[in-house]
Amino acid sequence: MVTLKELNTPMKIVWCPGCGNFGILSAFKSAIIELGLEREQIVIVSGIGCHGKIVDYVNTNGFHGIHGRVLPLATGIKLANPKLTVIGFAGDADCYDEGWDHFCHAARRNVDITLIVHNNMILGLTTGQTTSTSQPGFKTKSTPFGAISPSLNPIANAIVSHATFVARGFSGDPKHLQSLIVEAIKHKGFSYIDVFQPCVTFNYLNTFEWFRKRIYKLEDHEVTDKWKALEKSLEWGTRIPIGIFYKEERPTYREHLPHVKSKSLSMMSIADMDISEIIETLM
Amino acid sequence: MKVNDFSILIGGEAGAGIARSGFLFAKACMRGGLHVFCTIDYQSLIRGGHNFYIARISGEEVYSQLDHVNLIVALNAETVMLHKKDLSSNGGIIYDPADISPDSQNFQQEKLKLYSIPLKKIVRDKLKETQLVIRNTVALGTVFSLLKYDLIFSEEIIKDIFKPKVAEINLKAVRAGFEFAEEHFEKNFEYRLRKIENAEKRIFLNGNEAIGLGAIKAGCKFYAAYPMTPSTGLLHFMAANERKQNMIVIQPEGEIAAINMAIGAAFAGVRAMTATSGGGFCLMSEGLGMAGMTEMPIVINVAQRQGPSTGLPTYSAQADLRFILHASQGEFPRVVIAPGDIEECFYETMQAFNWAEKYQLPVIILTDKYLLESYTSIKPFNTKRMKIERGSIITGIYKGDEKYKRYEITATGVSPRALPLTKRAIVRTSANEHDEYGFTTENPEMTTKMIDKRIRKLVYLSRELEERNIATTKFYGHARGREATLISWGSTKGPILEAIKLLNRENIVVNYLQIIYLQPFPKNKVENVLDKAKKTIIVENNKTSQLSSLIREYTLRDSDYKILKYDGRPFDPGYLSQKIKEII
């Protein structure tokens, strides 16, 4: 079983002191240890942004991809080799702006991967612009007169897009987040956690304090009730729920492929593929 | 009387089953040992509009359509209007008087051979069918009668391709047409098809199918693509074979997803492929760069069509060469291979997967509509000719003493590639510049070393191409003392070979250099040919002669003449030979 030390890398962490990303990093490592996974069986995939650097900070297999494409990359990896545990880390701009077109399709498809979105409601690495989860009226260098459109509701979107595991965490509560990550990885199918991850440098509004005042943990919530989940997902303002909103058992994408089932494509022998039957049909 | 040298055009509205009928006719000819080339012309719509299918049948190998056809099956009036000019002087037209009145078309004055048959009436009254498409099969029956070609082959094909009930109707239909023609048509048609005894068995397929077969034979297990003409046929082919061949074939939300999924699958260790056309490839460009940067072996079939932008979605072009060579930011190695015929589609695709894995880079198979959607009858592939070469792959347990380095700097630039799940190996990859372990770096020395390493792979690949004498170009004809040297790439090959045949008949002898590898560019081979050429003529389906500029870039030499065509249609050999004669 892997230890915390083995999960560390020699890379110097270059997130701002106090950044919400630290909470996600520690919760994730603890979750891996709790799950008893081996480093070689894990692949973490990240996008571009402050969050994306996480691949350098966890000593497992990793793919630091391009902006917005965490989901299709993770999907390709998992479909090719289901024996890998594939976890994607995306930013809010990464996933909800640049890569938004992949989100609902990944949910629908239900490939057995986990997506963790570092939602700081800002573009961090590009020095603080408005994203789709920023509050209306939010002023940044790119929206000096305030953001115009209402903010995107990714949780509600995930639920209506048939995601089978939908949760929200807070990086200021890594213990709770760890339990969500453990549940998400254990879940068979597409599991998704939106994580409030305060950006202490650029997001002057949605601070740790701001979140602490508002969030509460979902309790006595029937996670298999889609209507209730949707209702909860719309709650925003003085009280914002975190925890598991929705959970459902549905066959994964690969379970619809009887010919490959749980076989790894990468382990199949390709030295002598037989195409004679197809050739026959062309005669 | 002309025997076994015949071209037919079947024309009608989109949705009238033209392609199916052409296919049936062509395959019936092939089963009788004849050689076949077929091409289809259709518009970007589903109903109405005008479609036509040309099938050329011969006793010897054929590489393209000709400028003329000898028989037209007109399933609407428009076919006659548009294609009358394409008929040879002794040609004929089969038509339904219910659709076309000979007077309105001025047939009589032109001394065309007219074969009138009430196709719709026969379907309705004699065959008691409601499906209008059955008339196509009736018409085919008349064609076989005119050509005196044994019905048995078409009957076999009908039984092979249709479900029993539909087959039964079509069998009746082809017979009805045949009998009608025997009874009513004037016996003045001058073309005959005769089966060739003991002919070698052949297969009939288009470029998309050949590439699909090449991919399957190469062990491609993951195919992700979004529909876009003319690459869609490959998606259909792969999907149809998904289960039997233990592949995963997926149609995701778009081209960006497709290429990223393919890269993900390649990372996991699977031979992965995608395909698209120009517009989709624009969307894939960022992914292409990531494949270059992360050294991920993927194969991409880029199927050109006439642009820019949406352009002519269902017509052919070769105008994306420069785009493909340079797509995506930064400098990274890629291989670009342009097959020129169906056989090359198969073998070059197999080869593409080998290069992709051996040198860990993206390989683009550059094709076009004309190549991918035209059918040829060819000898079945020699599936033993090409071996699978996967390069340096580590699975199971990594046995190195040091920590595994995914991007170890080596002499050839190629680093041993551990697949994720390998014990004792952490496989870290990054689209950011990275060090040997795959950790992000912005260090200037490491940046230089890594760029050098990646580019170096292409140097070694070029060396291997030369040492193994891989056919990066092909040369047709004798090297010296000829009137001109034609140079081209991709699908112009077929019409060029046919044009050369025509010129030879007039004792005009030209030779021909086909360039298959556009990256790495076979500079030495091209220079050798240029040295000996009396005049060079570049033949391309684009406006700006992109191959000329490429040759100039590598050899510092201009081509003497260019024959360019960019109306979406392929070259016809007669037109081409005429242009060549004008130059000589």
Ligand SMILES: Cc1ncc(C[n+]2csc(CCOP(=O)(O)OP(=O)(O)O)c2C)c(N)n1
């Ligand atoms: C295609 C593309 N567009 C733009 C960028 C520039 N860029 C770098 S990071 C980033 C967004 C960062 O925001 P987010 O995804 O929320 O991550 P964070 O930095 O907040 O963790 C952008 C737009 C890019 N790298 N690629």
Ligand code: SF4
């Ligand atoms: S800019 Fe914001 S998100 Fe990025 S590291 Fe600093 S605090 Fe974290």
